[in-house]
Amino acid sequence: MTRDLPRTNFHSSQLIRCLAELDLLEGAEPARDFADKLGQWMHFTDAIALSSVLESGMPKLPSQSTVPREATSVRLTAEVERTRAFMISSITKSCAGGNTPIKLPLVEPEVSYAPYRQFYDAHQRDIELSVEPLRVNLRDALAKASPRLRKLAELDVVMERFLREREAKLLARVPLLLQKHFVAQYAAHQAQVSASGQPDTPAAWMHPGGWLARFCQTLQTLLLASAELRLQPCEGLLEAINQKETP
Structure with missing residues (x-):
């Protein structure tokens, strides 16, 4: 059975909640009004492009698709779910050490975060390659559905263009925060081993409850x-x- 990706809203994404639970957001920006943040992120040329889309009138000649709207909806819903299922399967199987194109690093006595950073980055590229063509297909469908939805597709193009840089910078912080967690987990494990007086056994790190498994x-x-x-x-x-x- 396919596991659902957690649903979120703008103000409380699952990613932010996970990082907060790990106590890794002490440097997070204070919450502000969304419009205020948006204005700070937007370059002058982006503002012109966005204004152009918002102020333009509805197209006079609707280029509606010959395919019924319901059929398009069914097809695209299935496409979104396939993409979701592929990403979930790829991530969960590889994190469990399965035989997948992106392989979990082998346990080595010499502890290093670098292989896990490479693993994380490889999955990020895989996610991007999965989502980008899906978003293009959805825009194309919007553009063919009606003049009003065509305008929405144009708006999405502009929004993606000027938010891409900001999104990339924010998401690039996650593997750095993850490194901090990795170092802390290993330090806690070393302290526990030292207190027990027993030798460390790298082979047990991935056993249930082991620091690397966690x-x-x-x-x-x-x-x-x-x-x-x-x-x-x-x-x-x-x-x-x-x-x-509505009409």
């Missing part, structure tokens, strides 16, 4: 939350397609 579970949770965050714009476009337009 870290890999955290790694999986953050990757799933990141995938959910990247999928949100697609879900918004799909919801627009599924809604009945």
